[in-house]
Amino acid sequence: MVGLVDVISVGLFAAALRMATPIVYAALGGIFSERVGIINIGLEGTMLASAFAGVTASYYTGNPWLGVVVAVLVGGLIGLLHAILTVKFVGNQIVSGTGINIFAMGFTAYMSQIIWGSRGASEGVRGLGTWNIPFIADLPVVGPIIGSHSPLVYLMLVVTVLSYVVLFRTPLGLRIRAVGEHPTAAETAGIDVLRVKYLCVILSGMLAGLGGAFLSLGHLNLFTRGMTGGRGFIAMAAMIFGKWMPFGAFGASLLFGLADALQMRLQSLGLLPPQIILTIPYLLTVAVLAGVVGKARPPSDYKPYKRE
């Protein structure tokens, strides 16, 4: 049982924060989209496509930061596509999102085959590396947990706070919440409802794009097939569990991150068959959702909005 105690270490919490990062990005993306009444079930595929785009850009230019920019742009474009389909053409949100997921899965594998000659994985590329935060990195306990991470982990913390500020402290946020909850009221108040919807769904894609960039450039430094591993869906669970609030989603993502980190640790101990250990984060997702189902009230009614 010595092994189990070893598992609970500062290293575990550092890993939890790392594993939570892509989930937080995607969950924030989900929040912006759902806050205007558009379900973005395509977060998973968006992350995957962005992870791929980031690696590709870094592969050809050798500049991982350019990779991040490309990943965000691709995410935004996919968001735009989702917005056009669901806002403009009032298409079914789940169909559009699922389409994005299926397309991303197939397209990235196909392109990976063309570029690197393997459907399974890309070649290694230059990643973002880690930043050591002066002073903090040297602190006991705290230092090892938060002192040394990929820059995208730190950016995630900033983006979480920013999301909260935008949603609850700015005019745009007020309008976003109004549009989701009562689009006609927003319209009569002079707000361009469709524009706000577009903006938020695009933003949703961009945030998921950052999540994808973290996976491929901030974590592994390569692209592997299906590397998102359902994190887009877990992010939706985190969003619901966090009541569509940025800090709530952050907290929920940390929980899932912890489960992920724990799973990896336990695997290295070899106590249980890896197939069982691998299911931990997903089981947790199911448990959490089962716990909040019926109690979580979404901030909008997801009804398509049409002007006469």
Next chain:
Amino acid sequence: MAPAVEMRSIVKTFPGVTANDGVDFSVEKGEIHGLLGENGAGKTVLMSILYGLYRPDAGEIYIDGERAEIESPAAAMSLGIGMVHQHFMLVPSLTVAENVVLGREPTRKGLIDEGEMLERVRASCAEFRLDVDIEAPVHTLSVGVQQRVEILKALHRGADILILDEPTAVLTPQEVEDLFMAIRAFTDQGKTVIFISHKLREVLSICDRITVLKRGKVVGTVEASETDMGELAEMMVGRRVVYSFEKAKVAPGEAMLTVEGLEALDDRGVPTLRGVDLEVRGSEILGLAGVEGNGQTELVEALMGLREAREGRVSLGSTDITGASPDERIRAGVSHIPEDRHKRGFIPDFSVTDNLILGSHREARFTRWGFVIDYEAAAGHAQALVEDYSIVTPGVGTHAGNLSGGNQQKVIVAREFDRNPRLVIAAQPTRGLDVGATEYVRKKLLDMRDGGSAVLLVSADLDEIWALSDRIAVIYEGRIVAVRDPAETDETELGLLMTGGRRG
């Protein structure tokens, strides 16, 4: 001088309906112009076109003599047009202040300047003498207060031309007086008001001129000083309308609804019903008078099982129904006309048929093999009700949300009255109904009573209470403070009782 508003040959059609059929409508500057018409006549649609919510199929609009293309509410606002909507346009989870400033929020360094926002909204409250708790989330407010917020919102935006679509439907007489003062002060500044209401008395007292619409066409425009209620009603309906009823003398029966010591909390957890004792007998209409916000809403909800009773007993006949579910109550013979049809009793996304069988949908006559809905039977039933209650709709399959406000109310009334209830709980049953329909519903309420049903009538309209009640109960701060025989009381006494002036 060019008219403030001129609409020429406006046409607007929806699938199956011509809502506006070549409407010419013109309003002078500084005028209070009444717009009248039956439910579904096209008043709201015409005003929605002026406010940029709908685009007309044909026709032109001139504002102060200038041709205007009003493509959105934002465009209307920049032309100085403001509108208070018949159906609230408020975001429930936001506070009053946030709703008022929405779209034009004061900022500092890019963030909403809370202090400035509250200050501005508070200033508007004072200026227009509208008293509301501006930091309360809108969903915690009663409909009356929400309406006040709507008015505050429009005035705060500094409109020169203010459209009021049935603003008084949910206001108490005192609130109406306050509103009228605000309107007069507003037009004294040379500003213009378009006023829609079904209350002819109000329209006559506040308006300078009145335009009557019927089935999407203008019947005529008259000077308020040169017409009367009879003429207006005739222009709208095309026949004379009765205002007073012959009430048959009916001996009241056994106690049907008995309420003892009922206590309940409101949405904020504040004790709002504080020991209500009440009895409504068969063949009796008990009118519940009171200033909005004294527990009427909560009482009705508690009686329908929509709000938990913390203390006390509610019985229907000799059965205790204190803990019964709404469904059990409906089956026990309770009908309910809710005060806010957007919250209860009506599903806009459902068809007219679906709404008309709601709650009765499990009855044998609407089902096949006991578990699937027999849509043929349901549609036939709906068709009969539509004709019976003269509901204006292109068909029973139409989305109920597309019906005019008054016709939505008729759908609810038709469904509830058709159940042959033992007890009818009618909260503001004629709110938003035109004169013809109001007359009809009131007659029906009397028929219910004559047929032996007990009727609890909750109404902010004292005239309605007077016209229908066999006994009048007054509610004040969550208690019944008096029960009176209409023959032995007068408006002064009721007014006093309603404001806590005297107990008896």
